[in-house]
Amino acid sequence: MNKQSRFLCPETENKINALLVEMTLDEKIGQLHQVGPSPVGGFDISLEEKKQMLEDGRLSQEEYDRALSGVCWDNQEEDIRKGKIGAFLGVIGAEKSNHLQRVAVEESRLGIPLLMGLDVIHGQRTIFPIPLAESCAWDDKLWEFTAAIAAKEAAANGIHWTFAPMVDIARDARWGRIAEGAGEDPYLASRFAASKVGGFQGNDLSDPSHILACAKHFAAYGAGIGGRDYNTVDMSPQTLAEIYLPPFRAAAETGVATYMAAFNDWNGVPCTINRYLLHDVLRKDFGFEGFVVSDANAIAECIDHGAAKSRSDAARQAINAGMEMDMVSRCFTDYLPKLVESGQVSIEQIDEAVRHILRIKFAKGLFEHPYTDPSKESSVLLCKEHRAAARDTACRSAVLLKNDAVLPLFKGARLLVVGELASNAAEMLGTWTLQGRAEETVTLVDGLIAAGMQVTYLPCCGVYSVLDTAGLAEAAAGADVILAAVGEIADRSGEASSMAYIGLPGDQPALLKALQAFGKPVVAVLFNGRPLAIPDVIESCQAVVEAWHPGTEAGNALTDILLGLYNPSGRLTTTFPNNSGECPLYYNHPSTGRPCSESRFSSKYLDTPIRPLFPFGYGLSYTEYAYDQLRVRIENAAIAATVEVKNAGRYAGEETVQLYIRDMVGSRVRPVKELKAFAKVWLEPQETKTVSLSVPFSQLGFYDTRMQFIVEPGDFQVQVGHDSETGLKTIVEIAEDDFVY
Ligand code: GLC
Secondary structure (H helix, E strand, C coil): CCHHHHHCCHHHHHHHHHHHHHCCHHHHHHHCEEECCCCCCCCCCCHHHHHHHHHCCCCCHHHHHHHHHHCCCHHHHHHHHCCCCCEEECCCCHHHHHHHHHHHHHHCCCCCCCEEEECCCCCCCCCCCCHHHHHCCCCHHHHHHHHHHHHHHHHHCCCCEECCCECCCCCCCCCHHHHHCCCCCHHHHHHHHHHHHHHHHCCCCCCCCCCECEEEEECCHHHCHHHCCCCCECCCHHHHHHHHCHHHHHHHHCCCCEEEECCCEECCEEHHHCHHHHHHHHHHHCCCCCEEECCCCCCCCHHHHCCCCCHHHHHHHHHHHCCCEEECCCHHHHHHHHHHHCCCCCHHHHHHHHHHHHHHHHHCCCCCCCCCCCCCHHHHCCCHHHHHHHHHHHHHHCEEEEECCCCCCCCCCEEEEECHHHCCHHHHCCCCCCCCCHHHCCCHHHHHHHCCCEEEEECCCCCCCCCCCCCHHHHHHCCCEEEEEEECCHHHCCCCCCCCCCCCCCCHHHHHHHHHHHCCCEEEEEECCCCCCCHHHHHHCCEEEECCCCCCCHHHHHHHHHCCCCCCCCCCCCCECCCHHHCCCCCCCECCCCCCCCCCCCCCCCCCCCCCCECCCCCECCCCEEEEEEEEEECCCEEEEEEEEEECCCCCEEEEEEEEEEECCCCCCCECCEEEEEEEEEECCCCEEEEEEEEEHHHHCEECCCCCEECCCEEEEEEEECCCCCCEEEEEEECHHHHCC
16 A cells, blocks of 8 residues: 555645745745755854853853854855745754744745755664664564654754665675665565655654655665766666665655655666656656655766756756755756746746645644754653664674574683774764764673673774784683674765775784684674675684674674674675675576586686575574475465474574575566565574465566566475575466466
């Protein structure tokens, strides 16, 4: 059921009609203009901090008053009064947000409220694990819960709108923004998208503790050639529709209020001016009723694409393609007036964009309640409940990659901890953490000490610093287990962070090599924002925990896992390659006529193993899960499967049961497997449960050569198990008359 109808209300449309009649062309174009933080007025220090500085005597009253007035960017404040600005990004703090809002509501001619947007990607002040990490929890309720917390904190901070969730499918680990999404699978990313939109927006958009969501980056941004950010995307309409669009469709069906167009072109037409995407797909196919915002400066960058000859031409093409809000390029505000006067842009096109934006402002309740309650900030931001949620989420997001009976650690174990990342709080937060603070973040060393462990800590080396092994041998002699904190700094993932080499950077491999000399078990704790090509790490360490960039409660969560207080349950949502040169690498690929095998004459690399380092869906636990009695039948136009899952070990835990299908023969070749259902089940030691999963026929379809969506009868392999490579399999036939439903 498509929830876009939530934005359509006759009373609101009448109010919009009345406003459109009142509005001048400049005021209409003002609604399409989003501005960023201005350097004037010391934007970099938030008002909240300035107030603290005033109270601490670090700022005089006179300086504070000037900062308060200066923070309001005189020229922008004047533009607000003239109705020439419709939205901001980067205004943080209830006081600052309210100040600008008061100018719009009380000092402009029509009093149309502003929208305050911000990148609240994985938390506002309480920082959760990066989205790629959280996706490894395979838990819709958790994904929604953390988004609701982020929304509550952001709303208290004066934010109305987040530029999230990022739902770009990412198949190439070289791309830094793989950190920001839910991995490589369209089905899982669709459930992630729906959960995040639901968490950010809630059931009532006007609820002051929820914020507008923004599905981004529309579309196929993760498919940039070579894994290079912003690079061109060249793919068939079928691949776009089957792999990259599903999470965006799921967002629309969940009632997402906004979309952000991607920087890249798709098949030669920049998404920012791509009418097929912005109109045919979003409006006609998805039935989207909200508004579309460009990415930062992306309208102007159509010139760099070679798609527009000037900023005016870019503005013309963008508005006529269905782009509606210009994020900071100023092309709309500078050129639309003349483009309308000259007839190159119709007033109807302008009115449609204004209508979509006002519709969302009304739905958000900003006309009735434009201001943020400033009393909420101090009690909501980083409250203990939110910290507890961050700790639990970081536990659920971690993936146990290897464990040769070393973990969990015994309580009295003497630990030698090495690697600068073990004490570097800032790097734990990961990419896109605008309000997260290092001083509020728990490091691995902090967590271990807080848990009462005997810890000797020697940094030895950072991610990019020279290895220093002084004292290492002596320290190792007195330790039972060595913990090596290795990985990436936060700044090497996220935007503009593509890497050609995705092995362990710097002297960290040399550190791990040095540790082998001491004959003690080595546990690697990985802090990283992308899948890493680390066969050497896996080979040399007795246990490896993929912690990603786990957020504010990093150290406490990892300690819970290392001590067995939490039984690891994370499962990978991206394939780990052996070598950087294998990228892009993903599980749901076609077979080819010579499927990858030991045979020389098969589709593979001669210099790297034929299996990935770790497959999609992979993850170990402190216990073992056994599968039995897979039963599959066709009923009610669906594939219905049941399976017995047993906890065969001695630790209680949560298993993620995964169902993959393979359409054995298609009129277009189909992937060797596709995730189509998953469910989590809690099992006590030796407990068995029956798990049921169902795949409606509609999920078995694909686009034929004429772009018609079809579901073909035939044999389907059904695989149910622990990850994409292991599980019970059977073949089920779907006959023609099974489609009579
Ligand atoms: C950036 C990113 C986008 C973000 C926007 C505003 O360039 O591409 O994801 O939301 O600018 O910060």
